[in-house]
Amino acid sequence: MSPTARFVRLRSRAVVLDLADVDTDQIVPARFLKRPREEGFGQYLFHSLRRKPDGSLREDFPLNSPTVAGAQLLVAGANFGCGSSRENAVYALLDAGFRAVIAPSFGDIFSGNALKNGLLPVVLPVEVVGRLRARVRGVAATEITVDLERLCVECEGLTQAFEVDPFAREALLGGVDEIGLTLQFEEAIRRFEQADALRRPWL
Amino acid sequence: MRIDATPGDTGVASRRGTLLARIWREHAVAERHGRTLLYVDRHWVHDGSFLAFGKLEAAGRPVRDPRRTSAVADHYVPTAGPRVAPMHDPELSRVSSLLSANASRYGIELFAGDDPRQGITHVVAPELGATQPGMTIVCGDSHTSTHGAFGALGFGIGASEVTHVLATQCVWQRRPRSLAIEVSGRLRPGVTAKDLGLAIIARIGVAGGSGHVIEYRGEAVRALSMEGRMTLCNMTIEAGARAGLVAPDDTTFEYLAGRPRAPQGAAWDAALACWRTLAAEDAGPGHDASIALDAGLVAPMVSWGITPAHALPVDGRVPDPAAGGAERAKLEQALEYMDLRPGTPLQDIAIDRVFIGSCTNGRIEDLRAAARVLEGRRAVVPGFVSPGSSAVKAQAEVEGLDRVFRSAGLEWRESGCSMCVGMNGDVARPGERVASTSNRNFANRQGPQVRTFLMSPAMVAAAAVAGRITDVRRVPVA
Numbered sequence: 290m291s292p293t294a295r296f297v298r299l300r301s302r303a304v305v306l307d308l309a310d311v312d313t314d315q316i317v318p319a320r321f322l323k324r325p326r327e328e329g330f331g332q333y334l335f336h337s338l339r340r341k342p343d344g345s346l347r348e349d350f351p352l353n354s355p356t357v358a359g360a361q362l363l364v365a366g367a368n369f370g371c372g373s374s375r376e377n378a379v380y381a382l383l384d385a386g387f388r389a390v391i392a393p394s395f396g397d398i399f400s401g402n403a404l405k406n407g408l409l410p411v412v413l414p415v416e417v418v419g420r421l422r423a424r425v426r427g428v429a430a431t432e433i434t435v436d437l438e439r440l441c442v443e444c445e446g447l448t449q450a451f452e453v454d455p456f457a458r459e460a461l462l463g464g465v466d467e468i469g470l471t472l473q474f475e476e477a478i479r480r481f482e483q484a485d486a487l488r489r490p491w492l
Numbered sequence: 493m494r495i496d497a498t499p500g501d502t503g504v505a506s507r508r509g510t511l512l513a514r515i516w517r518e519h520a521v522a523e524r525h526g527r528t529l530l531y532v533d534r535h536w537v538h539d540g541s542f543l544a545f546g547k548l549e550a551a552g553r554p555v556r557d558p559r560r561t562s563a564v565a566d567h568y569v570p571t572a573g574p575r576v577a578p579m580h581d582p583e584l585s586r587v588s589s590l591l592s593a594n595a596s597r598y599g600i601e602l603f604a605g606d607d608p609r610q611g612i613t614h615v616v617a618p619e620l621g622a623t624q625p626g627m628t629i630v631c632g633d634s635h636t637s638t639h640g641a642f643g644a645l646g647f648g649i650g651a652s653e654v655t656h657v658l659a660t661q662c663v664w665q666r667r668p669r670s671l672a673i674e675v676s677g678r679l680r681p682g683v684t685a686k687d688l689g690l691a692i693i694a695r696i697g698v699a700g701g702s703g704h705v706i707e708y709r710g711e712a713v714r715a716l717s718m719e720g721r722m723t724l725c726n727m728t729i730e731a732g733a734r735a736g737l738v739a740p741d742d743t744t745f746e747y748l749a750g751r752p753r754a755p756q757g758a759a760w761d762a763a764l765a766c767w768r769t770l771a772a773e774d775a776g777p778g779h780d781a782s783i784a785l786d787a788g789l790v791a792p793m794v795s796w797g798i799t800p801a802h803a804l805p806v807d808g809r810v811p812d813p814a815a816g817g818a819e820r821a822k823l824e825q826a827l828e829y830m831d832l833r834p835g836t837p838l839q840d841i842a843i844d845r846v847f848i849g850s851c852t853n854g855r856i857e858d859l860r861a862a863a864r865v866l867e868g869r870r871a872v873v874p875g876f877v878s879p880g881s882s883a884v885k886a887q888a889e890v891e892g893l894d895r896v897f898r899s900a901g902l903e904w905r906e907s908g909c910s911m912c913v914g915m916n917g918d919v920a921r922p923g924e925r926v927a928s929t930s931n932r933n934f935a936n937r938q939g940p941q942v943r944t945f946l947m948s949p950a951m952v953a954a955a956a957v958a959g960r961i962t963d964v965r966r967v968p969v970a
């Protein structure tokens with residue numbers, strides 16, 4: 290894991306995307322996935338939601354508002370990131386400057402991909418997400434704090450605890466290299482392989 | 493740092509529980525913070541996996557066991573013209589060359605675009621006999637759930653995890669819960685595994701299986717062919733579940749017998765004895781949740797919106813968002829994108845194009861079902877047929893199915909993901925309505941502003957002939 294994949298605490302303005310089931314095709318369309326990682330995927334984020342068919346920006350799309358420039362936090366709808374396993378969906382959000390997404394629920398694979406790359410998926414009860422959304426909509430400059438160490442979200446007097454997989458939390462706080470961690474189990478992996486070769490010799 | 497390792501469980505066949513529990517136990521290498529380090533028996537990479545190889549190189553790690561990984565050109569391979577670099581499109585050439593360069597650099601076997609064994613990964617692995625009961629199978633592709641049809645735990649992973657599997661042959665996972673879906677009775681004539689899958693998703697929703705592996709059981713599931721079971725497990729990811737599972741039985745064993753990568757001779761006998769003990773797990777209680785369904789009530793299904801849960805029986809009407817409650821905004825978004833009005837009978841919706849293929853419905857049985865409807869008829873709209881694998885294509889040509897599709901006016905293409913996802917440039921035109929045998933009707937998936945209607949191969953064929961959505965049960969078939 291690269292040092293940039295660490296996450297401890299974030300205080301930022303937020304962008305609200307009030308849509309359920311935003312799938313990974315909507316986060317970054319398939320036709321851009323063949324581009325090399327170095328070129329960055331930020332410019333393709335929410336491509337078809339954000340742009341008109343002629344390529345110009347939709348003024349009514351939240352991400353296009355000048356008031357959210359520099360926001361590192363997305364407040365999204367339920368089942369965010371459902372669909373394909375493309376990790377580019379996570380890169381697109383990171384490359385566009387996002388470091389955390391708050392939503393009532395996430396697609397399983399997206400959530401795993403996000404945690405591995407330092408984009409924190411924060412699951413909050415649907416009514417709390419609704420309150421945060423209302424506050425940001427009321428005052429665009431509203432700041433939300435996501436604290437991974439204390440496992441809580443704060444916003445102007447509202448404090449809400451959240452849970453993160455402890456394995457991923459440790460990695461995010463400490464910047465653990467997961468492959469390096471796993472290779473400490475080398476002995477166990479080898480023992481498994483030896484036992485398995487006897488148990489299933491046909492493999 | 494504390495490390496808790498458990499030795500590989502050698503497995504006691506008679507222990508009761510779910511199939512998921514059994515496979516999990518038999519592949520657990522270690523535990524840490526509630527996660528299991530699972531051993532991966534088979535790993536598949538594809539032409540979209542270049543990011544994972546890039547990460548491996550950046551980490552300076554070797555591939556731990558290249559014999560356990562295979563590479564296939566499927567997502568980006570052109571279905572007409574040159575199939576390996578140099579291709580017409582320089583970007584496709586680049587992706588294709590990266591796959592072969594990575595495969596040869598790390599000593600991984602490769603099924604390139606011009607290999608007779610090439611095809612969509614989830615079609616190729618089973619037809620080679622490489623997908624076997626009780627295995628763990630991963631791939632950087634969400635439809636790896638397909639392999640569950642054999643009683644193997646197959647699930648999709650992201651690029652970082654692909655890198656991890658290449659380097660360690662293992663993957664860290666939190667054990668999912670199990671959801672049993674019991675399907676009683678029999679599917680009626682004209683109703684397929686695709687319809688069953690869509691009916692289930694329509695009922696439980698696109699997040700209904702979230703955090704679960706779905707174990708399919710019951711008479712209707714037992715009656716499905718391996719192709720049907722693959723279609724059902726393939727669609728499982730569209731319900732939000734990581735994997736689907738069908739306990740292996742004689743249908744599974746007969747399918748596997750004699751396939752090039754299935755065990756042979758004495759090894760087959762030993763494998764079979766082990767696989768039969770997996771079948772017994774199906775009787776075990778212990779699922780975290782369960783749902784029951786009567787197969788006899790399932791009709792041919794059609795999706796009308798922008799998630800696979802937006803699906804209805806073919807005799808239904810486009811729903812009214814006003815009656816959608818909490819779903820209202822989503823339904824409005826769907827109707828706007830699809831340019832549909834509430835109350836419209838589905839069978840009044842005109843179709844501009846058809847696509848027959850994909851890892852959901854690109855197998856030989858699927859092509860036969862579509863060809864039966866098209867035999868002696870003309871399609872009134874254009875469309876592609878892209879077989880799920882080059883072997884399926886060859887078999888279809890032996891059976892003369894290619895002639896049926898061609899005489900109907902459809903294009904007979906080479907094998908690949910093609911218009912399921914359009915990464916290779918096989919896309920429909922903006923605004924078109926496509927009747928498709930694939931699995932995702934997400935906005936813009938088959939091309940910008942393209943509107944996808946998911947259905948079974950026979951239903952797509954019927955739509956091609958009528959130029960609109962049609963109940964295949966009313967189309968006389970020879």
Ligand code: SF4
Binds near residue numbers: 612635909930931
């Ligand atoms: S056919 Fe479609 S769903 Fe299947 S692997 Fe290819 S792109 Fe994915």
